[in-house]
Amino acid sequence: MAERTAPRTLGTGPGRALIAVYGIFALSASARAAVQIGSKFSEAPLAYLLSAFAAVVYIVATVALAKGGEIWRRVALVSCSIELAGVVAVGLLTLFDAAAFPDDTVWTDFGRGYGYVPLVLPVIGLLWLRYAGRNRVAA
């Protein structure tokens, strides 16, 4: 029974609003990575590969939230965690070693270029996954 209720809770209500925000980030991060890699990859390969990686993480998180179910809930959990680790790690790196990332990525300076949403989003995502997971158990 719990398996059946999980898809309902994860991608509906606040979850659907979360999907919208993740969708927007998946879209803009992909566009940014495509532009960077397509037009000037040799300038800052590490930063641009990171952009592409971030885009993939956002896409996976969006899909996982939309799909729901136990397996996808775990996938979402992993991608939100990677995202949080990524934004903190890259944020710290850009703070202390700006030379490592000569060009901006979504996660540069803790996502400052994106209104710090990249920093807040995984936290909200993880909280929501926890809440939805609790609902699932209660059901």
Place this chain on the structure above:
Amino acid sequence: MTVNGTLSGIVITLSLLVGVWALVAALRDRAPGRGHLIGLVVVEVALIVLLVAAAFAAAGGDRPASAVTFLGYVVTIVCLPPLGYVLARLEPTRWGSVIVLVVCLTIPVLVLRLHQTWQVVTSG
């Protein structure tokens, strides 16, 4: 660039109006109504007019600093209203209104960025 400036202003204003309207609905615990969805369509139409005008300007030799960057923003922006429309229709609760709000707050930011990619050229 006055044409694009005016058009950008119109798109941003329309988007913010629909956004505020959606915020009111969300605060009142209402699902997005037909009007909100029509608002998203209007914003999309205004966006397309803006982009067509930009394409004409580019054809006339007034090009953005980086055509690829410009195109990247264009692709992202035109996808936003449809994304909001589909998700808002799937979510007939106050959270559907939140979705409309999020999309309508994102569009002005992206239009401003889009505008900046162009101004680099016109000002220098």
